[in-house]
Amino acid sequence: MFALMPYRWWILTLLTLGTIINYLDRLALTLLNPLIRKDLNLDDETYGWVTAAFQGSYTVGFLLMGKFVDRYGTRLGYTVAAVWWSLAGIATTFARAPLDLAVFRGLLGLGEAGNFPSAIKAVAEWFPAKDRAFATGVFNAGTNVATMIGPALFVAMSSAFGWRACFAITGGLGLVWAATWWFSYYVPQEGNASTATKVEPMPWSESMRYRETWGFALGKFFSDPVWWFLLFWLPLYLYNVRGLDMKQVSWVLPFIYFVADIGSVAGGWLSGYFIRLGWPVAKARKAALLVFACMPPIAAAAVLVDNLYVAVGLFSLATAAHQGWSANLYTVTSDVFPRRAVASVTGIGGAVGGFSGMLFSAIVPGYVVPRLGYVPLFIGMSCFYLIGWFFINRLLGDFRPVRPDLASE
Secondary structure, X not given: OOOOHHHHHHHHHHHHHHHHHHHHXXXXXXXXXXXXXXXXXXXXXXXXXXXXXXXHHHHHHHHHHHHHHHHHOHHHHHHHHHHHHHHHHHHHHHOOOHHHHHHHHHHHHHHHOOHHHHHHHHHHHHOOHHHHHHHHXXXXXXXXXXXXXXXXXXXXXXXXXXXXXXXXXXXXXXXXXXXXXXXXXXXXXXXXXXXXXXXXXXXXXXXXXXXXXXXXXXXXXXXXXHHHXXXXXXXXXXXXXXXXXXXXXXXXXXXXXXXXXXXXXXXXHHHHHHHHOOXXXXXXXXXXXXXXXXXXHHHHHHHOOOOHHHHHHHHHHHHHHHHHHHHHHHHHXXXXXXXXXXXXXXXXXXXXXXXXXXXXXXXXXXXXXXXXOOHHHHHHHHOHHHHHHHHHXXXXXXXXXXXXXXXXX
């Protein structure tokens, strides 16, 4: 066990770097949008369709990539996903019309969907149950690192080389990362043997028969849209309602997502701490999830207070709560399902969360904000986590392991 510890943290470092690159590729279009609009005549309506192309393919990609990773292993699965999304990012440099952009963003979404199923499966292969939520929290913090460093990074690169080069640079980083992953990764029990060996995953039809699958999926359904809503609409709220300018937003958003990083790591640590106290895994995970589910309704008061600093603190609490919640929710699949099903079930939940994200972060706000403003959305969606916790508690129960066939375990 001790011999594995140093290399275990190297794997976690790669997972974190992979997640950072994944999110930088994802954020590039949003952060470079003012420049792209001028070059490609991209109006608001067309931009919405380009964004929808990414979200739609990302939702489908969760199902496809989850199954692929379970069948062919984490080493090959993650490598293919990273190469796919990196090439799609590089291809964006050749976009000459909005349709080109939509196609390349759709391809990007398919590949990027492989990040979380691969990373969750890798954590299950390398970390014991008591450390999995912490490890998930660490690599999941990479999403916020990308959000913090992305604005300054893309401004500097676009100023020096133009917006098209930004996609080529981040895509190139992804290819370098993919090569490093390929030559670094192996399943601990198999020594340095390749993990590309074909393994028969649990069929979707079988996975969907288990209530545990739907407990995880409903947890994603009622939490993922809140995160997407914050990513897409919080900047607009700060500009349009709070009246902040770009200089103010340049410190507000990085601070909010810096606190989210703390929540991600702390969330994983909390359930691990409970397990070390002797709590059963189910009790530890559900207690941690409940702690973070209770925070967003408090944080929603941000839209009711006048003081900017208090509001920023409450928004930070909201993002930290989500990341703490996610660090534990993602770990549920490896707690309950055999390894050959972890990525597939993660993909099913991710697809359900992606659909919910499209509904509540794009369609619903587009109708509600112009008519009723932001307050009903922030307050209403803050209660989603408690609804999700109810379904997790009911459907996952005591986290009884799903063991349909252990022959391949």
